[in-house]
Amino acid sequence: xxDAVGRKKLRNRIFITLIVISNTLGNLxxxxxxxxxxxxxxxxxxTYIVEFATNPWIAAGIALLIVWMVAQLSMFTFADLTxxxxxxxxAYVLTAVLxxxxxxxxxxxxxWAGIALISVGVMLVSESPPVEPRxxxxx
Amino acid sequence: xxxxWLAVCxxxxxxxxxxxxxxxxxHGELECFSPRRMAQVLRYIVTHPLIVAGIASDAVSxxxxxxxxxxxxxxxxxxxxxxxxxxxxxxxxxYLGECISWRRWAGAACVAVGVYLISx
Numbered sequence: 001x002x003d004a005v006g007r008k009k010l011r012n013r014i015f016i017t018l019i020v021i022s023n024t025l026g027n028l029x030x031x032x033x034x035x036x037x038x039x040x041x042x043x044x045x046x047t048y049i050v051e052f053a054t055n056p057w058i059a060a061g062i063a064l065l066i067v068w069m070v071a072q073l074s075m076f077t078f079a080d081l082t083x084x085x086x087x088x089x090x091a092y093v094l095t096a097v098l099x100x101x102x103x104x105x106x107x108x109x110x111x112w113a114g115i116a117l118i119s120v121g122v123m124l125v126s127e128s129p130p131v132e133p134r135x136x137x138x139x
Numbered sequence: 140x141x142x143x144w145l146a147v148c149x150x151x152x153x154x155x156x157x158x159x160x161x162x163x164x165x166h167g168e169l170e171c172f173s174p175r176r177m178a179q180v181l182r183y184i185v186t187h188p189l190i191v192a193g194i195a196s197d198a199v200s201x202x203x204x205x206x207x208x209x210x211x212x213x214x215x216x217x218x219x220x221x222x223x224x225x226x227x228x229x230x231x232x233x234y235l236g237e238c239i240s241w242r243r244w245a246g247a248a249c250v251a252v253g254v255y256l257i258s259x
Contacts, residue, residue: 011170069194070180070181070184073163073180073184074169074180076159076164077164077167077168078168078169080231080237081157081160081235082227082231082237082247084160085227085228085247086243089254092258096257111256113256114254114256114257114259115253115257117249117250117253117256118249118253118257119253120253121246121247121248121249122246123246124245124246125242125243125246125247128240128242128243132239132240132243133238134236
């Protein structure tokens with residue numbers, strides 16, 4: 001394997017990991033922040049906005065979701081959409097597993113089946129090159 | 140009403156991802172990730188019409204998901220959006236000219252069914 005090929009593989013792995021982790025932690029953090037917010041009342045809008053803007057969990061969640069969006073957009077410059085989307089669906093698996101271990105949520109047999117299927121899907125797509133040669137275009 | 144919100148959510152999400160991917164593909168392969176280079180990429184993202192339209196379309200998808208959640212349970216809304224994986228795969232072939240091997244199709248199908256089961 002040449003250095004360039006190795007570097008590209010490493011770049012793919014780093015981006016997939018970054019996308020999955022920033023999406024999962026961003027959603028969990030935003031969810032946790034929203035749970036500590038007071039119930040929304042139109043007459044209390046200014047107070048609600050101040051609470052929203054100063055909540056550290058919400059700020060961390062939004063920052064992580066911005067990282068997720070920029071990382072995913074950057075990955076589109078060197079990988080197909082049909083490669084990036086299934087590969088990053090690992091975020092669903094990570095969210096389910098983290099909810100099990102950190103929030104003590106139960107995982108039903110149906111959800112375990114879903115986790116297994118997504119993992120099979122990720123493995124299948126990971127066997128294909130990030131950019132498939134286009135029809136009529138020599139690779 | 141719920142089918143209308145679901146259609147808006149899936150179609151705008153699909154359109155958003157397709158437009159963003161097309162806009163970013165036009166940028167050319169990113170190989171350097173220095174802070175200066177990433178600042179240039181950010182500027183490219185916020186000024187490219189297709190990418191801005193894609194992000195706006197994704198925002199519409201997110202808001203229509205919230206609207207959908209106000210009329211149905213999460214256990215209907217999230218599994219139903221799993222169909223967008225299949226739609227995006229089919230349209231990526233037409234709009235982005237991606238060549239989709241059987242592995243990609245099988246992977247997208249497994250992920251769609253998996254997301255349906257995991258969020259049911």
